[in-house]
Amino acid sequence: MPLPQIAPPLPRTIRLAQGGDNSAREELAVYCRKIAYIFALQGCGDRNEAHDLAQDAVLRFFSALDRFHSDRPVKPWLLTITRNLIRDRARRRRTRRIEALSLDDILVDPRDPEPGPETIAALHEMQQLLWRSLQKLSTSDREIITLREYLDQSYEDIANILGVPRGTVMSRLHRARRRLGAIMIRHKESMAGEVHDA
Numbered sequence: 001m002p003l004p005q006i007a008p009p010l011p012r013t014i015r016l017a018q019g020g021d022n023s024a025r026e027e028l029a030v031y032c033r034k035i036a037y038i039f040a041l042q043g044c045g046d047r048n049e050a051h052d053l054a055q056d057a058v059l060r061f062f063s064a065l066d067r068f069h070s071d072r073p074v075k076p077w078l079l080t081i082t083r084n085l086i087r088d089r090a091r092r093r094r095t096r097r098i099e100a101l102s103l104d105d106i107l108v109d110p111r112d113p114e115p116g117p118e119t120i121a122a123l124h125e126m127q128q129l130l131w132r133s134l135q136k137l138s139t140s141d142r143e144i145i146t147l148r149e150y151l152d153q154s155y156e157d158i159a160n161i162l163g164v165p166r167g168t169v170m171s172r173l174h175r176a177r178r179r180l181g182a183i184m185i186r187h188k189e190s191m192a193g194e195v196h197d198a
Helices: 011-018 022-044 047-063 074-093 117-134 139-150 155-162 166-197
Strands: none
Touching: 011 022, 022 047, 022 074, 022 139, 047 074, 074 155, 117 166, 139 155, 139 166, 155 166
16 A cells, blocks of 8 residues: 655765755755655645645755754654644644545556556546545544555654554554544445445
């Protein structure tokens, strides 16, 4: 279920960016925007708001870049910044409207390099079902599934991002997956019922 791999920046790129190299800074910014956008989108459900949050996350990341150790992975730190921004914005608003995400927002490439039309249609249908079901979960369930399944974070990194013990991550993820599976089954049964009624 992970998204197509977005190659992380090399330590050399980070060091060059810290030194002011414009090309390295742009490469790092592009990477950070993509990762932050994917995570922000699951948190707010609105593309424009997710773009704003991602931009804010990148600005905060770069404002502290000189203190970042170039040998550390960028993604966990960036996701922590993005999560804090999502939560701050939610607190300010008090309420959030979650809309169904579209696959036009996040493209998931099929593993088959040359899939046929039937494979593409089946994959698209499954992804639509998954995203619709994901939106029925609580914010915390959606967040932990996104971190693990879509952003491919380790249990340790998720624990650091969420500020909870590793064991809590594992139990929360297990429960979130079970709830997601149950919702997907209900959706499929509902869709099958609609076909029979037609």
